[in-house]
Amino acid sequence: MLHRRWSRIFLRGVIVITVALPVFAHDNPGDVIHALTHRMEAGGVTARLLTARAFEHSYAGNPTPAVDDFNAALALQPNYGAALSGLAAALLTQGKLAEAEHVAQRGLANAPSVDRKAPYYALLARIYENTQRWEAARRRWTDALESTRPEVDWFLAEAECLAQLGRYDERVNALAAARNRNPSVVLHRAWVRALIDAHQLDAARTEIEARLQSTRWKSSWLLLRAQVHAREQDVAGQHRDARAALEELQRRWGPDPDTRDHHLLRDGALALELLGRPEAAQHLRNRGVLVDNARLPTSTTPARADSLLAATPELGVD
Amino acid sequence: MTLFRPAFVSSFALLTLLMTTCTHAAPLYRGPYLQQGTPQSMVVVWRTEGATAPQLRYGSAPDQLPHSVAGDAITLRVSEDVAAADEIPHLYKEPAESAAKRNPKDHDPSTAPNTYQYEAHVSGLQPDTTYYYAVYDGDTRLAGGDRDHFFKTHPPVKSNPDMRIWVLGDSGKGSKEQIMVFDAMRSFAAASGRPIDHFIHVGDMAYDDGTDWEFQKRFFEPYQSTLRNTVCWPAIGNHEGVTSRGISGYGPYFDAYVVPTAGEAGGAPSGTEAYFSFDIANVHFICLDSHDLDRKPDGAMAQWLRADLEQAQAQWLIAFWHHPPYSKGTHDSDAEHREIEMRESFMPILESAGVDLTLTGHSHIYERSMLMDGAYATPTVAEGVILDDGDGNPSGDGAYRKSHGLQPNEGSVAIVAGHGGTTNGRMGTSPVMRSISVEHGSVILDIADDSLTGTMVDKYGATQDLFRIVKQGTVSPERVENPWQPAHDITLLSRHHFNFAEDTPGEAPAYWEVATGNPNGMAVIANEGKSRHLRATAQSQPLIGVFRPNRTQKFQYESYVRFPGPQDERAGLVFGFVDPENYWQLVLHGATNTLRISQVAKGAERLIVEKEVTIVRDKWLKIKMVLSNSGNDVSFDDTPTFQFDAGAELSDGHLGFIVPAHNTAEYLSFKIRQQVP
Numbered sequence: 001m002l003h004r005r006w007s008r009i010f011l012r013g014v015i016v017i018t019v020a021l022p023v024f025a026h027d028n029p030g031d032v033i034h035a036l037t038h039r040m041e042a043g044g045v046t047a048r049l050l051t052a053r054a055f056e057h058s059y060a061g062n063p064t065p066a067v068d069d070f071n072a073a074l075a076l077q078p079n080y081g082a083a084l085s086g087l088a089a090a091l092l093t094q095g096k097l098a099e100a101e102h103v104a105q106r107g108l109a110n111a112p113s114v115d116r117k118a119p120y121y122a123l124l125a126r127i128y129e130n131t132q133r134w135e136a137a138r139r140r141w142t143d144a145l146e147s148t149r150p151e152v153d154w155f156l157a158e159a160e161c162l163a164q165l166g167r168y169d170e171r172v173n174a175l176a177a178a179r180n181r182n183p184s185v186v187l188h189r190a191w192v193r194a195l196i197d198a199h200q201l202d203a204a205r206t207e208i209e210a211r212l213q214s215t216r217w218k219s220s221w222l223l224l225r226a227q228v229h230a231r232e233q234d235v236a237g238q239h240r241d242a243r244a245a246l247e248e249l250q251r252r253w254g255p256d257p258d259t260r261d262h263h264l265l266r267d268g269a270l271a272l273e274l275l276g277r278p279e280a281a282q283h284l285r286n287r288g289v290l291v292d293n294a295r296l297p298t299s300t301t302p303a304r305a306d307s308l309l310a311a312t313p314e315l316g317v318d
Numbered sequence: 319m320t321l322f323r324p325a326f327v328s329s330f331a332l333l334t335l336l337m338t339t340c341t342h343a344a345p346l347y348r349g350p351y352l353q354q355g356t357p358q359s360m361v362v363v364w365r366t367e368g369a370t371a372p373q374l375r376y377g378s379a380p381d382q383l384p385h386s387v388a389g390d391a392i393t394l395r396v397s398e399d400v401a402a403a404d405e406i407p408h409l410y411k412e413p414a415e416s417a418a419k420r421n422p423k424d425h426d427p428s429t430a431p432n433t434y435q436y437e438a439h440v441s442g443l444q445p446d447t448t449y450y451y452a453v454y455d456g457d458t459r460l461a462g463g464d465r466d467h468f469f470k471t472h473p474p475v476k477s478n479p480d481m482r483i484w485v486l487g488d489s490g491k492g493s494k495e496q497i498m499v500f501d502a503m504r505s506f507a508a509a510s511g512r513p514i515d516h517f518i519h520v521g522d523m524a525y526d527d528g529t530d531w532e533f534q535k536r537f538f539e540p541y542q543s544t545l546r547n548t549v550c551w552p553a554i555g556n557h558e559g560v561t562s563r564g565i566s567g568y569g570p571y572f573d574a575y576v577v578p579t580a581g582e583a584g585g586a587p588s589g590t591e592a593y594f595s596f597d598i599a600n601v602h603f604i605c606l607d608s609h610d611l612d613r614k615p616d617g618a619m620a621q622w623l624r625a626d627l628e629q630a631q632a633q634w635l636i637a638f639w640h641h642p643p644y645s646k647g648t649h650d651s652d653a654e655h656r657e658i659e660m661r662e663s664f665m666p667i668l669e670s671a672g673v674d675l676t677l678t679g680h681s682h683i684y685e686r687s688m689l690m691d692g693a694y695a696t697p698t699v700a701e702g703v704i705l706d707d708g709d710g711n712p713s714g715d716g717a718y719r720k721s722h723g724l725q726p727n728e729g730s731v732a733i734v735a736g737h738g739g740t741t742n743g744r745m746g747t748s749p750v751m752r753s754i755s756v757e758h759g760s761v762i763l764d765i766a767d768d769s770l771t772g773t774m775v776d777k778y779g780a781t782q783d784l785f786r787i788v789k790q791g792t793v794s795p796e797r798v799e800n801p802w803q804p805a806h807d808i809t810l811l812s813r814h815h816f817n818f819a820e821d822t823p824g825e826a827p828a829y830w831e832v833a834t835g836n837p838n839g840m841a842v843i844a845n846e847g848k849s850r851h852l853r854a855t856a857q858s859q860p861l862i863g864v865f866r867p868n869r870t871q872k873f874q875y876e877s878y879v880r881f882p883g884p885q886d887e888r889a890g891l892v893f894g895f896v897d898p899e900n901y902w903q904l905v906l907h908g909a910t911n912t913l914r915i916s917q918v919a920k921g922a923e924r925l926i927v928e929k930e931v932t933i934v935r936d937k938w939l940k941i942k943m944v945l946s947n948s949g950n951d952v953s954f955d956d957t958p959t960f961q962f963d964a965g966a967e968l969s970d971g972h973l974g975f976i977v978p979a980h981n982t983a984e985y986l987s988f989k990i991r992q993q994v995p
Binding site for chain 2: 037041043059060149151152153156182183184185186187188189211214215216217218220221251252253254256260261262263264
């Protein structure tokens with residue numbers, strides 16, 4: 001079952017390749033749907049209005065009426081790009097992968113340019129990911145990235161496919177190429193993580209050290225360096241950085257961690273993992289219970305780096 | 319503007335273009351205006367109709383402009399119709415598929431033909447220094463070279479701030495209120511002897527569709543006297559989002575602005591013009607795209623925000639975007655997914671990094687919160703999240719206090735500034751708000767060292783709200799038990815939706831009363847489950863029930879009515895109700911299948927219009943009326959709308975319902991939107 005987040009991403013993505021749809025942007029989706037319904041009842045049904053309503057259903061998290069409207073739009077205008085891409089995304093959300101692939105291929109065949117094809121490639125890639133066809137997904141991401149303005153998420157997704165395929169060096173290269181096209185700091189971080197996974201530790205350390213010099217909050221970089229230490233079997237260094245990261249995180253989330261950015265708690269859980277406290281880490285992950293730094297182990301508790309890394313999804317290790 | 323901008327035009331390409339098209343000085347079409355200021359650089363943008371030999375000259379006085387920018391330091395972009403070298407980017411053109419379907423009456427959203435946009439990147443400047451400038455076509459001056467065309471570089475990063483910022487939202491309607499708000503800001507600045515240094519627009523600057531034409535007429539032309547000497551830092555609004563896409567960075571919005579993507583003005587590189595950050599002195603600013611990008615906590619924008627905040631080192635942190643995390647104006651932040659996601663996904667990140675102030679729009683109202691932290695729940699509640707429930711006014715309850723620097727979770731103030739020029743409204747009361755106003759206006763922020771003062775200046779120039787945050791020493795914030803709560807006064811609301819779910823069966827609904835007829839003829843009826851509706855029974859006299867708290871002349875009024883029994887099936891709505899002898903009415907007549915609108919004046923009825931409709935017993939029938947300056951529209955059961963002439967000036971009266979004598983009717987709901995000018 002796909003996470004709803006992906007469906008939203010698709011929906012945004014597919015709109016890129018479409019025409020400018022009529023937007024009744026001043027009301028909530030329910031009101032917009034109502035207004036569109038009224039407009040169609042009053043002035044006649046068009047593919048454009050049906051598609052606009054379908055997107056509103058999708059945004060409201062209701063794929064079933066969205067699919068109905070997309071199909072109705074395509075009955076009126078079979079090659080309407082907005083409806084094709086929207087329908088494929090909605091079907092993907094419903095887990096109807098074969099149908100989604102069929103519709104996406106249909107849209108792909110009709111798209112006139114690389115930029116118009118790219119969101120269909122992205123849809124196909126997501127469909128293949130959902131069935132763990134990583135190589136097929138990777139190829140589609142590569143196709144999508146040929147477009148003029150690829151999304152940051154597409155670069156990350158291609159890299160994730162390579163990680164799933166165990167091609168860590170290629171993943172590094174792909175993210176390095178991505179950084180040449182887009183200066184986003186998000187891609188830079190992903191590249192540093194990829195360097196660690198590919199055991200290119202010197203390069204990773206250089207990047208991490210530079211960031212540690214310049215940032216106000218250092219915990220995320222300390223955690224990356226702790227993972228470098230873990231790869232090097234330097235348990236003391238691993239614990240030192242993990243502990244420093246945890247101290248900073250505790251200062252940030254204070255006495256009431258439940259109300260904070262839960263990514264801080266997730267980082268805290270990673271720090272605990274790296275400190276050899278998997279149960280405490282899980283506890284923190286589950287509901288964000290602060291572990292007093294005073295109770296943390298001060299000895300260099302041995303921990304198998306690989307098992308720690310395997311347990312930490314943040315690393316992208318598969 | 320293009321995202322990855324090594325796309326400076328090569329001299330050869332530019333020369334080729336000029337040789338083929340430039341024969342005389344082209345008229346200046348837009349600007350010049352300022353963008354992307356830093357301590358060492360500025361971008362000056364202008365457009366011409368037709369090609370020019372572009373040049374920017376600048377210097378220390380209007381008549382001393384010894385420095386110039388030309389050639390590769392000027393990015394050229396052209397409309398699609400202009401034949402240009404491949405590396406020259408194009409301005410927005412409506413997709414052909416969309417153009418084919420567009421209503422011919424609507425403006426073409428594309429950039430006007432033969433448009434040339436120049437973006438001159440001036441670098442190597444001194445911080446905190448004023449420069450005068452002029453733009454030229456060859457040796458012909460197009461604009462500037464006077465005291466109105468100047469720019470001031472930012473002070474050095476991390477220096478103590480001393481700045482005035484104008485914050486505006488939802489302005490681009492082309493209304494007289496938009497101009498009044500602008501004039502009021504300028505009068506306020508002049509009277510206080512401090513012009514604005516910076517301009518933040520929180521979105522919806524080009525109604526209705528963010529087209530190039532709308533940008534020109536509703537943003538650039540009205541504000542040109544400010545834009546030529548003040549950088550506007552924008553956030554994309556939903557109206558710009560009709561034609562511009564944050565995900566691709568394409569559209570008139572992205573053509574209009576030049577903002578940092580690679581950390582050019584401080585902050586972490588975002589790689590997109592949809593969201594970005596910048597520093598001015600010791601203040602770090604963050605702009606987010608709440609409209610069409612992933613708002614989830616794992617999305618690329620959230621990842622970027624965390625990275626940016628990790629490295630931000632400043633005394634003040636201000637974030638702005640379009641959709642408000644807290645509002646009960648014309649939008650409900652507890653009910654709309656963009657608002658909810660910005661609150662649940664992004665407020666925790668920002669507050670964990672010590673944000674001081676969030677600026678948003680979208681909801682057409684001014685709302686300003688108390689000092690609060692951790693208000694992420696849906697619906698928003700005040701309990702447990704208010705750190706200071708005072709008014710924040712130094713002359714009142716005192717300024718809000720925070721520690722020096724950026725400390726996590728010491729509280730922030732949320733401002734909704736969607737009152738810049740379009741129709742305002744209020745549908746409820748957010749429990750975290752300390753100041754609420756449906757008057758048009760804008761916000762002035764004065765930041766001086768460790769003090770930030772916010773002033774809401776209304777369209778008449780009056781100060782409607784003033785608060786201050788002071789950041790000194792170390793403060794240990796504590797949550798206020800039983801914090802002050804804004805009064806929920808229904809007479810202040812302009813939007814109401816009555817579905818009677820909260821009313822007690824058998825009793826009259828809250829805020830409604832019988833104006834004439836059987837005093838006990840109006841009661842809430844419980845249906846199966848939680849659904850309820852209103853039953854109105856008239857005996858020997860007509861029954862008129864009205865919503866008492868509001869009187870209005872311009873409104874949108876919607877209701878569902880049903881005839882449950884074997885009477886002659888007459889019932890409807892009243893509007894402009896002054897007293898039982900003077901009102902307007904819209905009445906359905908089941909026996910004749912007609913809808914009649916009439917005026918009752920001094921007890922005498924005058925028919926205005928009669929339309930044939932289909933009235934089915936025991937079926938909910940929808941009536942909708944919109945009375946506005948542009949006409950009076952009625953629709954019945956979602957059938958096509960017709961217009962009517964009220965015949966006499968409609969009085970400022972109550973809305974309600976009417977059931978003629980010996981009839982019973984039921985009303986499922988009433989939805990009222992009062993038009994707040």
